[in-house]
Amino acid sequence: MTMAITQGLHHLGLTVSNIDQTRDFFVNVLAFKQVGAKPDYPAYFVSDGTTLLTLWQAKDPESAVPFNRHTNIGLHHFALKVDGAATLTALHEKLQAIADVTIEFAPEPLGNGPTQHMMLIIPGGIRMELTAPAQ
Known part of the structure; x- marks a missing residue:
């Protein structure tokens, strides 16, 4: 089997309507760490230790x-x-109490497998899925 040229996701950049609100969601709700910022852009860099997200402020939200x-x-x-x-x-129960989060659907099986998932819109307007692999 031939290996892919790339080696996984380095980071994901997201343009959001309210950068502070989105940063607070990742840091305060999902326990990400802010690992950098570029105030003049503006941008925040947050990570869960595996995934790095760049949050960019929309110029005219x-x-x-x-x-x-x-x-x-x-x-x-x-x-x-x-x-x-x-x-x-x-996490689903916690997210239901957050005013700026819209839950699209509660945890349910992903396809026919034992993996569970849910879908939501996070502060800043980005659609995000959370998955829990079968154990």
């Missing part, structure tokens, strides 16, 4: 067009993995 997964080309969603179904269930 009021006129920015939110992504529509049915009509736009671009990031449909991104997925982060948690350590199991119990963590996913607890």
Whole structure:
């Protein structure tokens, strides 16, 4: 089998409507660490120790067009993995109480397999999936 030329995701850059609100979501809710910032851009760099996210502020959030997964080309969603179904269930309960989070669907089986997943819109307008592999 031939190996791919690339070696995994280095980072993912997301343009958001409110960079501080999105940064706070990752740091305060998902326990990411802020590992850098570029105030003049502005941008924050946050990481869970495996995945690095670059959060960019939209220049004019009021006129920015939110992504529509049915009509736009671009990031449909991104997925982060948690350590199991119990963590996913607890996180779902926590996320329900956050005003700027929209839960698309609660934890459910992914396809026909034992992996669980849920989908949500995070502060800043990005669609995110959380997955809990079968143990």
